[in-house]
Amino acid sequence: MKEFVLYTGCTAPVRLPQYEASVKVVLDKLGVKIVDMKGANCCGAQYVESVNRHAFAAMSGRILALAETYDRDILAICGACSGSLKWIKHSLDNDWKLKDEVNRILADEGLEYTGKIQVKHLLQVFHEDIGYDAIKEAIVKPYSAVRLAAHYGCHVTRPFDIVKVDDPENPTIIDHLIEIAGATAVDYTGKTRCCGGPMLAMDQEVATKIGMDKIRNIRAENVDGIVTACVFCDIQLTQVQFGEGAQDESRIPVLTLPQFLGPALGIEPSRLGIGYNKISPSRVFASVVEV
Amino acid sequence: MMMPARTKSQKQATATKKVSQNALVVGGGVAGMQAALDIANQGFKVYLVEKSPSIGGRMAMLDKTFPTLDCSACILTPRLSEVARHPGIKLLTYSDLESVSGKAGSFRVRVIKRARYVKEELCAGCGECSKECPVEVPNEFDWGLGFRKAIYVGFPQSTPSTYTIDMESCIKCKRCERACERKAIDLEMEDERLEFDVGAIIIATGYRLFDVARYYRLGYGRIPDVIHAMEYERLINAAGPTHGHLVRLSDGRIPQSIGFVQCVGARDVTKDVPYCSRVCCMYGIKNAVMAKEHNPDADATIYYADIRAFGKGFEEFYEMARSRFGVKFFRGRAAEVRRDSRTGKLVVRVEDTEKAQPQDVEHDMIVICPGIQPPEDLAKIVEKMGISVTTDGYVDVANRYFGPVDTKVPGIFVCGCADGPKDIPDSVTEGSAAAMKATIILSGGGAA
Amino acid sequence: MSEPEHGPEKDVEYHPNSRFSQEIAAEPGGEYIRKCIQCGLCTASCMVANYTDKYRPRRIIQKILLGEREQVLASELPWLCMTCRLCEERCQEGVSLAEIFHVVRDIAAREGRVPKVFKDTVNQVLKDGWLLKDAFSDFIQDDRTDLGLNPEVNFDGEFVKKVKKRYFEQGDKEEVKDE
Numbered sequence: 001m002k003e004f005v006l007y008t009g010c011t012a013p014v015r016l017p018q019y020e021a022s023v024k025v026v027l028d029k030l031g032v033k034i035v036d037m038k039g040a041n042c043c044g045a046q047y048v049e050s051v052n053r054h055a056f057a058a059m060s061g062r063i064l065a066l067a068e069t070y071d072r073d074i075l076a077i078c079g080a081c082s083g084s085l086k087w088i089k090h091s092l093d094n095d096w097k098l099k100d101e102v103n104r105i106l107a108d109e110g111l112e113y114t115g116k117i118q119v120k121h122l123l124q125v126f127h128e129d130i131g132y133d134a135i136k137e138a139i140v141k142p143y144s145a146v147r148l149a150a151h152y153g154c155h156v157t158r159p160f161d162i163v164k165v166d167d168p169e170n171p172t173i174i175d176h177l178i179e180i181a182g183a184t185a186v187d188y189t190g191k192t193r194c195c196g197g198p199m200l201a202m203d204q205e206v207a208t209k210i211g212m213d214k215i216r217n218i219r220a221e222n223v224d225g226i227v228t229a230c231v232f233c234d235i236q237l238t239q240v241q242f243g244e245g246a247q248d249e250s251r252i253p254v255l256t257l258p259q260f261l262g263p264a265l266g267i268e269p270s271r272l273g274i275g276y277n278k279i280s281p282s283r284v285f286a287s288v289v290e291v
Numbered sequence: 292m293m294m295p296a297r298t299k300s301q302k303q304a305t306a307t308k309k310v311s312q313n314a315l316v317v318g319g320g321v322a323g324m325q326a327a328l329d330i331a332n333q334g335f336k337v338y339l340v341e342k343s344p345s346i347g348g349r350m351a352m353l354d355k356t357f358p359t360l361d362c363s364a365c366i367l368t369p370r371l372s373e374v375a376r377h378p379g380i381k382l383l384t385y386s387d388l389e390s391v392s393g394k395a396g397s398f399r400v401r402v403i404k405r406a407r408y409v410k411e412e413l414c415a416g417c418g419e420c421s422k423e424c425p426v427e428v429p430n431e432f433d434w435g436l437g438f439r440k441a442i443y444v445g446f447p448q449s450t451p452s453t454y455t456i457d458m459e460s461c462i463k464c465k466r467c468e469r470a471c472e473r474k475a476i477d478l479e480m481e482d483e484r485l486e487f488d489v490g491a492i493i494i495a496t497g498y499r500l501f502d503v504a505r506y507y508r509l510g511y512g513r514i515p516d517v518i519h520a521m522e523y524e525r526l527i528n529a530a531g532p533t534h535g536h537l538v539r540l541s542d543g544r545i546p547q548s549i550g551f552v553q554c555v556g557a558r559d560v561t562k563d564v565p566y567c568s569r570v571c572c573m574y575g576i577k578n579a580v581m582a583k584e585h586n587p588d589a590d591a592t593i594y595y596a597d598i599r600a601f602g603k604g605f606e607e608f609y610e611m612a613r614s615r616f617g618v619k620f621f622r623g624r625a626a627e628v629r630r631d632s633r634t635g636k637l638v639v640r641v642e643d644t645e646k647a648q649p650q651d652v653e654h655d656m657i658v659i660c661p662g663i664q665p666p667e668d669l670a671k672i673v674e675k676m677g678i679s680v681t682t683d684g685y686v687d688v689a690n691r692y693f694g695p696v697d698t699k700v701p702g703i704f705v706c707g708c709a710d711g712p713k714d715i716p717d718s719v720t721e722g723s724a725a726a727m728k729a730t731i732i733l734s735g736g737g738a739a
Numbered sequence: 740m741s742e743p744e745h746g747p748e749k750d751v752e753y754h755p756n757s758r759f760s761q762e763i764a765a766e767p768g769g770e771y772i773r774k775c776i777q778c779g780l781c782t783a784s785c786m787v788a789n790y791t792d793k794y795r796p797r798r799i800i801q802k803i804l805l806g807e808r809e810q811v812l813a814s815e816l817p818w819l820c821m822t823c824r825l826c827e828e829r830c831q832e833g834v835s836l837a838e839i840f841h842v843v844r845d846i847a848a849r850e851g852r853v854p855k856v857f858k859d860t861v862n863q864v865l866k867d868g869w870l871l872k873d874a875f876s877d878f879i880q881d882d883r884t885d886l887g888l889n890p891e892v893n894f895d896g897e898f899v900k901k902v903k904k905r906y907f908e909q910g911d912k913e914e915v916k917d918e
Contacts, residue, residue: 010870013892014879021886039895042869047860050818050841051848053767055906062898095767105901154823159835168828169507189629194786194823201856202819209790220632273886508829554778559831596778626783626829642779642788647795649779649788 002129003033004075004120005067007085010042012078012231018273019231022258023077023122025271029262030130030138034075037066045080045155046198054101060088061102064119065111073118075125079230082121083155083163089119090162121156122257123165123173123229135180140266142182144287146225148260149186149218150174151237153230154194168192174227174257181264189217197236211240218252225253225284227260238278253281263288310396310735311490312336317388317672320348321367321715322707323495324374325722326729331379335733338487339374340402341384343431345449347371348497352432352446352521354528354535356715357577358608364448364530371450383485385455391676395702395732396490406480408456409442413475416444416452420467420476428460430532433525436540437532442467442476447530491702491729494673494686495722498663498708501556501564509552509659510628515541516637517628517657520571520578527581537585539656541635546589546655549582550639551575552625553595557662566683568662569712572599575660576609579618592619592652594641602714621652628657663712676703686710696725704728750806757806766845768838775800775834781826787819794819796826796836803843817843818854865903868896 012020024034042048044059063085067074076082092099093115103112120128126135152171160168169192175185196210214237218226228234234256241251255277262272263285274281314330316323319341327337339346350356351371353363374380389401409420424440432445439445441460444452456467456478468476503519504512511517516539518526529535539546553575557568572595579591598620600609612618627640637657642649665684673679673686678698681687686705689697696704706721707713713721752758755773763769775797782788782797794816802811811817822837830836847853853861864870872894880890 008892010894013883013888014871014875017879017883017886017888021888024888036889036893038893040869040893041895041898042864044864046822047857048864050844050857051853051861052906053841053845055902058902058906059899091767105905109898154821154825158824158828160828167507192825194821194825196786196821198821198823199787199819201860202815202854203791206787206790210786213786213790271887276882276886554831560833561828561831596776623779623783624831626780640783642782642795642797644777644779644782644797647782647798649783649785649795 002125003035003072004125005037005070005072006034006075006077007037007040007043007063007067007081009045009076009078009081009231011235015235016231016256018259018276019077019234019256022256022262022272023075025267026258026262026265027125029265029267030135032125032130035070035072037063037070037074040066043081043084045084046201049084054098056084057088057091057098057102058105060084061092061113062106062111064089064092064115064117065103065106065113067117068114069111071117073120075120075122077122077229078232079121079153079155080232082119083158085119086163089115121163121165121229123152123156126177126257127166127173132176132180135177135261139181139264141264141288143264143284144182146183146284146287147186147221147223148178148183148225148227148284149188149221149223150178150191151195151214151218151226151228151233152192153228153233154192156229157192174229177257177261178227181261183260186221186223188221188223190214195233195236196240197232200236207236208240208243211236212243215241215252219250223252225255225260225281227255227257229257241279251279253277253279253284255281255284260284310733311398311488312733313338313487313489314729314733315340315398315400315489315492316495317492318348318495318497318707318709319343319346319374319382319384320495320497320707320718321350321370322497322709322718322722322725323348323493324370325719326493326495326706326726327374327380328370328377329723329726330730330733331377333730333734335379335730337380338400338402338489339380339382340386340388341382342387343445344385344407344453344455345445345451346374346382346384347446347448347450349521350715351448352434352524352528354524354531355577355581357573358602358604360577360580364528368448371448375450382451384451384453388672388675389484391492393488395700398489398492398702400487400489400492402485402487404483404485406458406482407453408458408461408476408478408480409454410475410477410480411451411453413473414453415473415475416449416454417472418444418454419470419472420454423466423470425464425466426460426462428457433532434522436522436525490733491704492676493722493725493729494676494678494698494703494705494709495707495725496666496669496672496709498712499666501562501568501661501664503555503659503661505562506555506659508627509555509625510630510637510657511659514628514630514637514657515539516546516630516655517659519659519661520574523578523658527585537582544655545586547586548590548654549579549592549656549658550625550637550652550654551579551591551593552628552639552657552659553593554624555659555661556664558596564662564664564683567599569599569601570714571660571662572597573602573605573608573714576600576612576618578658578660580612580616583616583618590617590619592621592654594621594623594625594639596622596624602716663708665709669709673698676700678703696721696728702732751808752806754806755804757804759806759808759811760804762808762846763803763839763842766842768835769842771833771835772800772803772839774832775804776832777801778831780829780831781834781836784825784829786823786825787821791819796820796840799843800834800836800839803839811843812847812850812852815854817847818857861907865899865907866896867894868899869894
């Protein structure tokens with residue numbers, strides 16, 4: 001079966017380790033082998049990206065070159081990382097001067113970017129490498145009577161020409177997986193809008209307003225939970241619900257996609273780090289297994 | 292391509308060479324009909340092939356035309372009669388072009404006349420059969436908004452007035468057969484193949500609308516009160532499914548506020564239609580004016596990037612829409628249309644670029660004004676004649692300046708929207724132009 | 740660092756073929772800026788525009804086209820773009836706004852004009868090799884162990900030193916501009 005080298009990015013291991021853990025456990029169950037990338041660095045998304053194009057290319061370029069030493073495609077679980085790596089891969093594959101420059105700075109480590117490996121986001125691995133049929137067959141404890149809203153994340157799905165994951169205006173991969181696992185995927189206004197995470201640096205107030213806009217639109221559809229596929233989105237959509245005046249009962253649980261799929265595949269919730277989610281998703285799992 | 296003056300002996304040679312005195316026009320819309328009439332009025336014979344059961348094309352579906360606000364059917368239907376009655380025009384409706392061979396002056400054409408299961412020579416168009424038919428299906432002429440029977444005419448002035456049975460929907464109960472006094476129904480009818488020679492061919496296949504469902508963000512197909520311009524035409528038309536009452540499809544209520552969205556499926560590189568579709572600004576304004584005519588208290592807003600009022604009387608029409616009718620012109624391309632579940636209103640998300648103010652604007656109905664496209668089967672049809680289409684899908688003309696109705700194959704011409712978007716006057720003009728070019732061939736290059 | 744008062748700027752040409760628009764168009768990502776017809780589809784789609792009074796992506800493009808170089812580079816507005824790219828996906832003329840703002844940021848950075856939070860974060864990354872070394876406490880290591888993960892995260896801190904030396908120190912600035 002397919003094997004990948006996992007690039008976690010800076011944030012997942014520290015702020016959302018349960019996402020990292022559940023990715024490994026679920027993919028293992030579905031027959032995909034993951035190896036950790038050792039000696040990685042920040043992909044340079046957002047910050048280095050904004051102040052120096054060449055430094056950004058070097059940082060993401062190094063990760064692409066490192067993956068070549070593992071001779072495996074990269075699995076990126078964070079939207080920003082996935083977007084950066086794919087963007088830089090596209091740049092290096094089409095701009096030989098940039099590629100030469102990056103390879104020069106990688107040379108004394110003995111690393112080289114040749115472009116032979118691909119970058120895939122988690123959603124692509126589910127959709128393209130494992131496939132809906134295989135996942136459907138592996139479901140042993142389907143959900144019932146659970147309504148969930150999917151949040152894809154901007155960097156996962158856009159720009160479509162480069163990332164090629166799902167329809168950027170009407171993405172369906174997560175919704176499909178929700179339905180396969182027996183739950184109901186609910187559509188909502190502004191499904192493709194940003195969670196507001198990237199704005200936290202410059203203006204936290206605006207970032208929160210943008211995040212709450214999403215939460216309000218989702219809440220209007222009476223859902224039991226939100227399913228995410230990006231580290232930042234997951235953290236942001238959770239965090240904004242702890243703002244001023246937010247009540248505990250009205251908070252909507254946010255869970256990462258593998259945490260959602262896990263119990264339906266017969267995996268123990270403790271192995272998925274459910275307890276680490278800030279908003280307890282117990283009502284999501286009530287129909288499957290006791291959390 | 293200028294033809295040199297012909298000597299007497301050359302003319303004699305042509306006369307004996309046998310140039311067919313017939314022409315073929317493919318497409319019975321306003322351009323094709325014009326071409327057919329102009330050729331037939333010179334004494335030649337024209338085969339007019341139309342794939343639907345009636346000639347009339349898109350213009351028959353429109354309510355009013357810009358910039359004069361003429362009633363479309365009123366000015367068109369006399370044409371339909373003229374074409375039908377003309378001794379020089381042989382109408383082959385419900386027919387498809389099967390093959391073309393030969394060259395200018397002597398093309399051999401094969402046409403399939405599809406079985407309509409009603410004999411044309413016997414049917415009087417009385418409609419008794421239709422009354423008896425128990426099967427109701429969406430009417431293509433009304434863009435699925437209204438219904439027709441399995442035995443039907445698309446609209447009251449269908450020409451020929453012969454009824455047609457849609458065999459896929461027919462349940463063969465034979466009630467129509469029993470009802471028909473003239474014994475015109477023949478359920479065993481088969482497709483007929485016709486073969487004939489023509490000297491020149493004119494392509495006049497018209498247009499289809501850009502599929503606006505491809506704009507997920509505009510909600511067509513998901514939100515019932517988001518409709519497109521042709522559906523709107525049928526709703527405001529007195530002969531349409533609601534007898535001309537402009538109502539919402541969701542609850543039948545009269546909309547008090549209508550938004551018109553321009554540049555959908557036109558001037559859009561992301562959908563591979565970078566070109567301007569020419570007619571949408573004008574028909575959008577016309578539609579907005581009609582909304583105010585139907586309900587002067589309602590408000591009609593057009594969301595646009597530019598208003599292209601390029602033709603005679605168009606700028607004046609635009610001004611009249613604004614000052615006399617009170618149509619609102621909002622400079623900003625509509626980004627999203629959504630439905631507010633609490634109020635049931637439609638909300639357009641747009642930036643007022645004149646004030647740098649992004650905002651939500653509420654409406655009861657949204658009319659999307661799509662660009663027009665080449666018909667789906669155009670490439671296949673013209674391939675039979677050895678003609679190619681451009682990357683945009685339109686018929687490739689020989690020379691944009693001096694051969695705008697000539698295709699690259701001598702003897703085959705094009706008119707109307709088959710070679711690019713255009714309005715009714717321009718389509719009619721091209722029809723006449725193509726007829727002229729065709730008859731140069733048919734007349735052997737000189738007067739008798 | 741808010742938008743300065745709008746007054747006549749020296750050397751601004753006020754037409755879409757300005758030197759500044761050409762400067763942007765010359766960089767990768769900025770090529771199609773002159774296709775903009777100011778239709779507002781981007782700003783209508785923008786969540787930041789929705790929740791602020793000052794940020795209008797269409798206006799930033801307008802200012803670039805008209806040549807207001809000083810105002811645009813001194814402003815914090817180009818740094819507010821979240822790069823969500825909803826505008827880019829929808830723009831019917833093919834204008835890549837997020838990429839254009841990246842070009843603006845790149846040029847501003849070359850001239851030493853970077854918002855503090857960006858500077859601080861970049862410095863953090865260049866120091867440690869990744870963003871959250873300071874936050875990586877023992878508690879988190881315990882959590883990782885409990886989750887069956889390797890408590891060590893194994894990020895490399897050496898490479899960024901080379902990146903810093905090559906791209907962020909004064910002497911090497913010229914090499915950055917080689918295309």
